[in-house]
Amino acid sequence: MTDVADLAQSLREVFGRAQRALREQGGRRGLTASQTEALGYVFRDGPMTITALANRQHVRSQSMGATVGVLRERGLVTVTPDPGDGRQKVVAVTAEARELIAEGRSVRTDWLAKQLETLSPAEQRTLAAAHSILDRLFP
Structure with a gap:
């Protein structure tokens, strides 16, 4: 056995x-492991807030904001205000x-x-x- x-x-x-x-x-x-992982989450699970994405990766929202900023600069994501909560930003591929x-x-x-x-x-x-x-x- x-x-x-x-x-x-x-x-x-x-x-x-x-x-x-x-x-x-x-x-x-050219993406880091955390950038690749964040992009993968948004790709698989659909648009989500930076806070939700940070929770998925177990990092602070501020850290995720920087990660999303790089993805945005590369043209891989868009960031728009959350229609339900203007303080939040929604990330989409x-x-x-x-x-x-x-x-x-x-x-x-x-x-x-x-x-x-x-x-x-x-x-x-x-x-x-x-x-x-x-x-x-x-x-």
Whole structure:
């Protein structure tokens, strides 16, 4: 029987290496990790206030304001007053950001496909079977 704690540690390490490798392939396009993360939140979850974004990243609103300022200067987000609370600012991604994200995803997918092609057909089938299991663990 497999020791669950050992398996958990091993999988965590493999997932960490996979995440780093994929991140390197897509590139950050000159953005810091926190800028990339903030942009990702707004892309996935839709427009949100700077305060909500700061809470997601567990940073102060002032720090997030600086991060958003850089994203705004790069043309990746827009910042508008919150219609419900004029003191708040709402951050939304731009078309340029959507293109940048799509390009990065495409590069990472192509890279991963090339890595998978180095595996035997049996190994590819094993990974396909593991995918359904991992999908249940991380819905």
